[in-house]
Amino acid sequence: MRLIAEKRENSSRLFRFSAPFVSVLIALFVAGFLLIFAGVNPGEAYVEIFREALGSSYGLSETLVKTTPLIFAGLGVSLAFRMQIWNIGAEGQIYMGAMGASWVALFSGIQNHWIMLAAMFSAAFCCGGLWAGVAGFLRAKWRVNEVIITLLMNYIAILWVDYLVYGPWKDPKGFNFPLTAQFSDAARFSEYFDTRLHSGFFLALFCALLIYLFMERTIWGYEIKVIGSNPKAAQYAGMKTGMAIFLVLFLSGAIAGIAGFSEVAGLQHRLQHGISPGYGYTAIIIAWLAKRSALGVVIVSFLMGVLLVGGDSLQISWQLPVAFVYAFQGLILFFLLASDFFIQYRVRLKGGRANG
Amino acid sequence: MVEILLDATVRAGTPILFATLGAIINERAGIINLGIEGLMLIGALAGFAATSLSGSLLIGVIAAFVAALLAGSVHGFITVQLRGNQIVSGLALTMFGIGITALFGRSMVGLTIAGFERLTIPGLSMIPVIGKPFFNQDALIYLSFVLVFAIAFFFYRTRWGLALRTVGENPAAADTCGVPVNLYRFLAVSIGSGIVGIGGAYLSLASTPMWIENMSAGRGWIAVALVIFASWSSYRALAGAYLFGGITAMQLRFQAMGTTISAHILQMLPYIFTILVLVISTVRLAKGASQQPESLGQPYDREDRK
Numbered sequence: 001m002r003l004i005a006e007k008r009e010n011s012s013r014l015f016r017f018s019a020p021f022v023s024v025l026i027a028l029f030v031a032g033f034l035l036i037f038a039g040v041n042p043g044e045a046y047v048e049i050f051r052e053a054l055g056s057s058y059g060l061s062e063t064l065v066k067t068t069p070l071i072f073a074g075l076g077v078s079l080a081f082r083m084q085i086w087n088i089g090a091e092g093q094i095y096m097g098a099m100g101a102s103w104v105a106l107f108s109g110i111q112n113h114w115i116m117l118a119a120m121f122s123a124a125f126c127c128g129g130l131w132a133g134v135a136g137f138l139r140a141k142w143r144v145n146e147v148i149i150t151l152l153m154n155y156i157a158i159l160w161v162d163y164l165v166y167g168p169w170k171d172p173k174g175f176n177f178p179l180t181a182q183f184s185d186a187a188r189f190s191e192y193f194d195t196r197l198h199s200g201f202f203l204a205l206f207c208a209l210l211i212y213l214f215m216e217r218t219i220w221g222y223e224i225k226v227i228g229s230n231p232k233a234a235q236y237a238g239m240k241t242g243m244a245i246f247l248v249l250f251l252s253g254a255i256a257g258i259a260g261f262s263e264v265a266g267l268q269h270r271l272q273h274g275i276s277p278g279y280g281y282t283a284i285i286i287a288w289l290a291k292r293s294a295l296g297v298v299i300v301s302f303l304m305g306v307l308l309v310g311g312d313s314l315q316i317s318w319q320l321p322v323a324f325v326y327a328f329q330g331l332i333l334f335f336l337l338a339s340d341f342f343i344q345y346r347v348r349l350k351g352g353r354a355n356g
Numbered sequence: 357m358v359e360i361l362l363d364a365t366v367r368a369g370t371p372i373l374f375a376t377l378g379a380i381i382n383e384r385a386g387i388i389n390l391g392i393e394g395l396m397l398i399g400a401l402a403g404f405a406a407t408s409l410s411g412s413l414l415i416g417v418i419a420a421f422v423a424a425l426l427a428g429s430v431h432g433f434i435t436v437q438l439r440g441n442q443i444v445s446g447l448a449l450t451m452f453g454i455g456i457t458a459l460f461g462r463s464m465v466g467l468t469i470a471g472f473e474r475l476t477i478p479g480l481s482m483i484p485v486i487g488k489p490f491f492n493q494d495a496l497i498y499l500s501f502v503l504v505f506a507i508a509f510f511f512y513r514t515r516w517g518l519a520l521r522t523v524g525e526n527p528a529a530a531d532t533c534g535v536p537v538n539l540y541r542f543l544a545v546s547i548g549s550g551i552v553g554i555g556g557a558y559l560s561l562a563s564t565p566m567w568i569e570n571m572s573a574g575r576g577w578i579a580v581a582l583v584i585f586a587s588w589s590s591y592r593a594l595a596g597a598y599l600f601g602g603i604t605a606m607q608l609r610f611q612a613m614g615t616t617i618s619a620h621i622l623q624m625l626p627y628i629f630t631i632l633v634l635v636i637s638t639v640r641l642a643k644g645a646s647q648q649p650e651s652l653g654q655p656y657d658r659e660d661r662k
Binding site for chain 1: 390394430434438439440441443444445447448449450451452453454455456458459460462569570574577578580581584618620621623624627628630631634635638639642659
């Protein structure tokens with residue numbers, strides 16, 4: 001007797017649709033054991049996550065606050081995924097976007113609210129885009145591995161922002177904390193319902209709609225999909241794959257950069273050390289879980305927002321490290337990959353001799 | 357002065373050397389492993405915890421090897437048996453490693469142990485200039501020398517090494533010859549991951565004998581890039597790892613000398629340098645000198661027709 005895997009003729013749609021949710025559930029189950037080992041009651045912890053993140057209007061607003069940068073970064077990463085390009089550098093692109101927006105906010109002296117926001121947006125867009133564009137250029141020109149380049153550039157971007165906020169941009173009145181002076185009112189988003197929920201959230205939803213239209217209703221979106229699924233065919237069809245790789249990575253980074261703009265304009269109102277606690281890495285999971293849809297990115301970002309808000313409260317009440325959320329996210333990905341296998345293959349016990 | 361710099365070079369390069377060697381074994385079998393960063397952390401924590409509980413450095417190193425081997429075997433199972441996406445699975449492993457070590461490392465923060473001490477090799481350590489930096493070091497550094505030669509010997513002088521290389525180049529051909537492709541791949545991923553774990557243990561048992569959350573600080577990613585620089589050869593991995601050790605040593609030296617350059621800028625150097633090296637080696641590989649295993653990154657399914 002032995003186990004064999006055979007390809008399914010066609011996979012069940014129900015199975016395909018439910019796989020991400022089942023993966024999250026199994027990951028919750030396995031993470032429960034890790035929590036027990038760490039001396040935390042998983043049942044209580046999970047109840048707390050959902051109560052904190054969804055149980056009150058304040059909790060819900062905090063969840064949406066965390067959902068906002070995740071949507072931008074998730075959209076950016078998933079755009080590149082469509083073309084089979086791996087942008088693992090959303091974290092660094094968020095930092096560079098935040099830096100660009102802060103540069104405008106601190107030093108441009110623009111008084112008008114809308115001109116200021118437009119200028120900050122453009123700076124963040126360009127900084128994030130160019131940061132990812134380096135990897136795009138290298139990949140398009142010499143096929144340099146974009147996974148490693150985008151990832152290594154995260155470290156450089158974070159160190160660069162640290163250099164600024166510990167050095168030349170440090171607020172002289174900031175009691176030596178690593179942060180810049182506060183932005184003027186012109187450089188801030190409106191906030192709503194007496195919570196920290198800010199215009200960035202609605203900008204993120206709008207951005208998701210634009211990406212959806214771009215991918216589904218324009219020739220460029222179509223080209224991206226073709227190059228992603230069959231680069232040879234794309235080349236025969238006369239598509240400029242090299243240029244497309246550069247542009248897609250640029251756009252991918254630019255959208256992640258907007259997350260940085262939204263964080264400094266809507267939430268922090270200044271540039272400071274550690275402005276993103278890993279949103280760019282969570283974005284990779286979001287993009288993978290959401291498969292191919294911009295709407296999926298919004299939904300999964302919200303799920304991850306719940307997890308992050310809940311994780312923050314676990315940190316306070318159980319002294320769990322914030323990074324624990326990464327372990328959980330890793331588990332989700334493992335189970336998602338495993339479920340992909342069971343979608344494609346049927347496992348059967350085959351009788352008889354092993355050589356049969 | 358040169359001796360001091362060389363000494364610091366070897367010590368800073370050794371964790372990266374172990375990680376690069378482990379990654380090479382993975383990739384020679386055709387499996388990309390982007391979990392190196394997470395595996396280093398798992399090795400670092402397991403090694404430190406086992407040593408501080410048992411008081412034995414040897415047990416610490418074994419624990420690091422076993423813990424990283426087990427974690428790596430998850431990547432192996434998903435990418436080999438389940439034919440899952442290697443990039444996603446590797447990233448998942450890194451995230452899992454960062455998270456799990458942060459969780460279980462809480463109780464280890466602030467503890468200290470007696471780390472590895474220097475063992476002078478008589479005779480060899482008397483060689484001028486290079487004697488002290490290479491032969492007045494700790495046992496793990498000597499282990500890394502042995503591994504460099506052992507891995508090269510394994511790949512080019514044994515049947516199993518030949519089979520493993522074939523599995524990475526052309527799994528269908530290996531399969532035809534009766535080589536159990538999936539078993540070879542799974543074992544290569546697991547054992548390679550274990551070796552990466554020893555690199556992590558070097559950080560927590562020798563470099564700074566303590567546990568610090570996220571103490572690998574991107575070295576795992578530098579190792580992934582170095583595999584390409586090394587064109588999948590263990591000798592060149594040694595050169596690459598020491599090149600990076602050298603950059604790190606010089607950067608630390610600058611800081612110690614009280615330079616006016618910001619520490620943050622200096623800390624960027626190894627990453628910037630890695631990017632430059634990766635670009636140069638990729639361009640060089642593209643000019644026909646490619647050593648990249650032919651089927652790197654592709655799952656093997658006997659039923660697939662190519």
